[in-house]
Amino acid sequence: MAETQSPVSDEARGLVRAGQAAMRVGDYEAARTAFERAAALEPNNQEARDGLREAQRRLQQAQRPAAEEQVEYCYRHPNVETALHCTACGRPICARCSTPAAVGQLCPECRRGRRPINYQVAPLDLIKGALVGLVVATLVTALVGFIGAFLGLFLFLLIFAIGPAAAEIIVRSVEWATGNKRGRPIQITVGTAMVLGGVLAYLFAPVNPLAVLLFLLVGVSTAVARLR
Ligand SMILES: [Zn+2]
Ligand SMILES: [Zn+2]
Structure with missing residues (x-):
């Protein structure tokens, strides 16, 4: 009962042997090719399938350190x-x-x-915003502080009603000067201009210092929020 081998299985067995030999010398590419061809000839050849799986595993292992080097x-x-x-x-x-x-x-x-063009601020925008902001902030703060000098306790009520509107005047003037620029640098510029304007108003105008201080608290936070 001699087992008759077809030419196909002879070829497959030869390929499996070649694949195993390639595995032993570490040529996993050649091994994979040989096992693949053997498995193509004999899809149920277990040796070819095992060999193919092992060759693929070794190839993946060899590739991994290369990826980590990058x-x-x-x-x-x-x-x-x-x-x-x-x-x-x-x-x-x-x-x-x-x-x-x-x-x-x-x-x-x-x-x-x-970023939108409004947030692309050039140094010249900051200078224009600072100058116009300072002038308008000084005038507005002086006016609010001057009115505040006559209001007594009503000051506290009115400052929160007038404050945001007065700050809006300053914001609009800076928007006009800079062409509607906004963002962090503009916020800092306007906030600084308002504080300096408050100092100037306090030094050179007959103002109620408390009114100036309260207006700065309300006004600067309003302006910063508007120019975000
Ligand atoms: Zn980084
Ligand atoms: Zn990039």
Whole structure:
């Protein structure tokens, strides 16, 4: 009862042997090719299937350290490893520098570039905003402080009614001067101008200092909120 071998299974057995030999010398690519061809000839050949699985596993193992070597560092923090990239410019960025965008994340530079024009503030905008803000804030604060000198206790009621409206006048004047710029630098500029205006009003106008102080509290917070 000699077992008759078809040419196909002979070829498959030869391929399995070649694959096993390649495995022994560590040529997993060649081993995988041989096992694949053997499995194609004989889909039920267990040796071919086992060999193929093992060759694929070894190949994956060999690839993994290579992937780990491609460590990248945030372009703004050269010591921080990261796997994130800016969607717009492709540079690696760390989690701290990234801002979620519609697709992926943006680095701070690209985010700034995509900001609405209102938030792109030039130094000249700050100078114009500071000058106009200071002049108007001084006049408005002097007026509020002057009225406050006659109001006595009504001052406290009125300051919260007048304060936001008076601050709005200052905000509008700065918007006019800067062309509706806003954002953090404008907020700081206007807040500083208002405080300086309060000091000038206190020094040079017949004001109620308490009215000036209260107006600054209400007015600066109103203006900062408006220019966000
Ligand atoms: Zn970018
Ligand atoms: Zn970073």
